[in-house]
Amino acid sequence: xxxxxxxxxxxxxxxxxxxxxxxxxxxxxxxxxxxxxxxxxxxxxxxxxxxxxxxxxxxxxxxxxxxxxxxxxxxxxxxxxxxxxxxxxxxxxxxxxxxxxxxxxxxxxxxxxxxxxxxxxxxxxxxxxxxxxxxxxxxxxxxxxxxxxxxxxxxxxxxxxxxxxxxxxxxxxxxxxxxxxxxxxxxxxxxxxxxxxxxxxxxxxxxxxxxxxxxxxxxxxxxxxxxxxxxxxxxxxxxxxxxxxxxxxxxxxxxxxxxxxxxxxxxxxxxx
Amino acid sequence: xxxxxxxxxxxxxxxxxxxxxxxxxxxxxxxxxxxxxxxxxxxxxxxxxxxxxxxxxxxxxxxxxxxxxxxxxxxxxxxxxxxxxxxxxxxxxxxxxxxxxxxxxxxxxxxxxxxxxxxxxxxxxxxxxxxxxxxxxxxxxxxxxxxxxxxxxxxxxxxxxxxxxxxxxxxxxxxxxxxxxxxxxxxxxxxxxxxxxxxxxxxxxxxxxxxxxxxxxxxxxxxxxxxxxxxxxxxxxxxxxxxxxxxxxxxxxxxxxxxxxxxxxxxxxxxxxxxxxxxxxxxxxxxxxxxxxxxxxxxxxxxxxxxxxxxxxxxxxxxxxxxxxxxxxxxxxxxxxxxxxxxxxxxxxxxxxxxxxxxxxxx
Ligand SMILES: Nc1ncnc2c1ncn2[C@@H]1O[C@H](COP(=O)(O)OP(=O)(O)OP(=O)(O)O)[C@@H](O)[C@H]1O
Ligand SMILES: [Mg+2]
Numbered sequence: 001x002x003x004x005x006x007x008x009x010x011x012x013x014x015x016x017x018x019x020x021x022x023x024x025x026x027x028x029x030x031x032x033x034x035x036x037x038x039x040x041x042x043x044x045x046x047x048x049x050x051x052x053x054x055x056x057x058x059x060x061x062x063x064x065x066x067x068x069x070x071x072x073x074x075x076x077x078x079x080x081x082x083x084x085x086x087x088x089x090x091x092x093x094x095x096x097x098x099x100x101x102x103x104x105x106x107x108x109x110x111x112x113x114x115x116x117x118x119x120x121x122x123x124x125x126x127x128x129x130x131x132x133x134x135x136x137x138x139x140x141x142x143x144x145x146x147x148x149x150x151x152x153x154x155x156x157x158x159x160x161x162x163x164x165x166x167x168x169x170x171x172x173x174x175x176x177x178x179x180x181x182x183x184x185x186x187x188x189x190x191x192x193x194x195x196x197x198x199x200x201x202x203x204x205x206x207x208x209x210x211x212x213x214x215x216x217x218x219x220x221x222x223x224x225x226x227x228x229x230x231x232x233x234x235x236x237x238x239x240x241x242x243x244x245x246x247x248x249x250x251x252x253x254x255x256x257x258x259x260x261x262x263x264x265x266x267x268x269x270x271x272x
Numbered sequence: 273x274x275x276x277x278x279x280x281x282x283x284x285x286x287x288x289x290x291x292x293x294x295x296x297x298x299x300x301x302x303x304x305x306x307x308x309x310x311x312x313x314x315x316x317x318x319x320x321x322x323x324x325x326x327x328x329x330x331x332x333x334x335x336x337x338x339x340x341x342x343x344x345x346x347x348x349x350x351x352x353x354x355x356x357x358x359x360x361x362x363x364x365x366x367x368x369x370x371x372x373x374x375x376x377x378x379x380x381x382x383x384x385x386x387x388x389x390x391x392x393x394x395x396x397x398x399x400x401x402x403x404x405x406x407x408x409x410x411x412x413x414x415x416x417x418x419x420x421x422x423x424x425x426x427x428x429x430x431x432x433x434x435x436x437x438x439x440x441x442x443x444x445x446x447x448x449x450x451x452x453x454x455x456x457x458x459x460x461x462x463x464x465x466x467x468x469x470x471x472x473x474x475x476x477x478x479x480x481x482x483x484x485x486x487x488x489x490x491x492x493x494x495x496x497x498x499x500x501x502x503x504x505x506x507x508x509x510x511x512x513x514x515x516x517x518x519x520x521x522x523x524x525x526x527x528x529x530x531x532x533x534x535x536x537x538x539x540x541x542x543x544x545x546x547x548x549x550x551x552x553x554x555x556x557x558x559x560x561x562x563x564x565x566x567x568x569x570x571x572x573x574x575x576x577x578x579x580x581x582x583x584x585x586x587x588x589x590x591x592x593x594x595x596x597x598x599x600x601x602x603x604x605x606x607x608x609x610x611x612x613x614x615x616x617x618x619x620x621x622x623x624x625x626x627x628x629x630x631x632x633x634x635x
Contacts, residue, residue, distance in 0.1 A: 164357035167324050172371035172418070173345040186361045 036242035053238035070221035077142035089154025110148040137213040157191040193261030222247040274335035281330035290316040292482035301456040305473030313482040314462040350419035352429040358403040365399040427459040500628040516552035529586035529593040553621035559597035565614035
């Protein structure tokens with residue numbers, strides 16, 4: 001027999017609220033999709049259906065290439081952020097070394113510096129070392145921006161891992177590096193997922209860094225491409241919507257993929 | 273398998289010695305228990321042996337190798353942690369085989385060693401489980417299993433039973449002692465439970481404030497404590513330690529709380545007793561409650577089932593001393609009674625008032 005939950009007024013109110021929120025969240029996507037399925041003139045008149053804007057988009061913009069660029073930039077940046085953040089977090093949380101709390105304080109304060117405040121000096125630096133062609137300059141900037149937060153998050157997370165776990169591994173014959181990769185990282189999946197998703201969304205959605213630090217047109221990420229489209233002389237709204245949808249999709253997919261771990265990551269420490 | 277030697281080992285934390293020139297030898301195959309009150313440096317001593325803590329001064333040997341600067345992974349000792357520290361993302365079998373895997377043993381070797389250990393520990397049915405899905409006692413056995421599959425030079429255990437309930441503790445106490453004897457690996461076992469110390473160890477080392485007080489077989493520790501600290505620490509309830517005046521004239525007259533007790537020459541001779549003051553020690557079971565002897569008033573009775581603890585105050589001329597005696601299970605003694613007590617003086621102990629050291633001749 002199925003047990004039926006009672007339908008109390010409270011539950012109905014909750015349901016209605018959640019529904020309203022869901023509609024508010026999904027409405028922009030609806031607009032993006034429906035508007036993109038018009039031509040510019042159909043859009044103005046408000047009726048009709050056409051895939052023309054999608055065709056125009058791929059003609060006006062190397063969408064595939066740009067999505068690939070964005071993906072590459074995100075992947076490499078996040079890889080660097082994790083590769084630096086995990087060992088650094090481990091060191092701050094588990095090792096005793098001179099001035100560790102001072103250094104940690106320095107790292108945490110770096111988190112507070114907004115990109116806009118340092119973007120010009122950064123630009124000068126990156127240009128001087130000649131990294132504005134290709135992705136690498138942008139990757140470096142993204143990594144530098146994301147690393148302090150990831151170090152902070154991993155340090156906090158690893159502090160919750162009992163010292164004895166690491167020590168047991170060391171007595172069993174691991175070094176610190178082994179203890180990090182074989183004992184700590186496997187139980188840090190929620191923290192890793194959190195960093196990955198948050199950084200992915202941030203980097204994927206970013207315009208400023210891509211615009212400034214990637215000078216080669218061919219290496220541009222999708223956000224820069226869309227911005228170019230929007231600032232063109234004849235901006236086609238349906239075409240822009242199609243582009244926006246394409247660029248929003250990967251971030252959503254990554255979020256959905258990691259969601260399971262993400263919830264654990266953001267509430268971590270609560271039920272350990 | 274190897275012997276372990278602490279040779280004047282000192283550990284200083286922030287200017288204060290946590291372990292103070294510890295010299296202790298553990299024979300190959302011996303079960304050595306390290307006891308002492310909280311904060312006396314037991315864990316620190318163990319961690320230095322495991323290589324988790326650096327040694328400030330002194331030498332530490334495993335076999336005849338000085339290991340002061342040997343990395344933990346090269347010391348080949350196994351440690352059982354108080355909270356077990358099992359790897360949460362590995363199954364029981366993986367937990368137990370991990371150290372072997374790190375050392376590059378083949379899968380078959382690992383499997384057979386793990387299954388042998390599981391057999392000894394009665395864990396065979398749980399090999400595929402994660403630690404999360406085990407009871408406290410089972411986790412404890414996995415922690416033991418992780419140590420024994422390695423056939424290490426030595427076992428180090430830091431209060432491995434303190435997280436278990438009383439019944440399981442008794443069970444695992446026997447179990448650990450059995451396994452240790454079976455494997456014959458030198459073991460340093462830290463506890464602050466003196467029942468564990470008395471029942472498990474071949475020998476017991478008592479520490480206080482980082483300093484070793486005495487190392488002896490359990491019964492010797494009980495019968496011949498080297499000082500008043502050991503006397504008061506080993507035994508439950510602890511030995512009564514009373515201030516007594518000594519007047520020696522062939523026989524010795526002790527005055528305790530204004531009352532006199534005569535210690536015949538024969539019983540006084542094993543001790544250096546000179547006129548003056550001593551600390552007189554008598555265990556609760558060596559106090560006889562009867563009609564004659566020192567006058568005492570009952571302050572409180574604690575019925576423990578198998579026996580009753582009688583708290584007494586010896587009272588005279590304003591000097592009062594507190595005393596605990598043991599009586600039978602269904603005694604009629606109640607608080608407020610005035611009684612007389614005599615001491616089984618052949619089991620009495622005498623300690624120096626200032627140093628606390630035993631006054632036994634030849635100690
Ligand atoms: N990492 C450390 N830094 C500073 N002091 C420490 C450190 N570890 C231990 N101590 C100090 O050293 C002394 C001995 O500690 P230890 O942990 O060895 O005691 P213990 O005998 O194991 O006590 P317990 O029975 O409570 O476990 C204590 O005074 C403790 O405060
Ligand atoms: Mg301890």
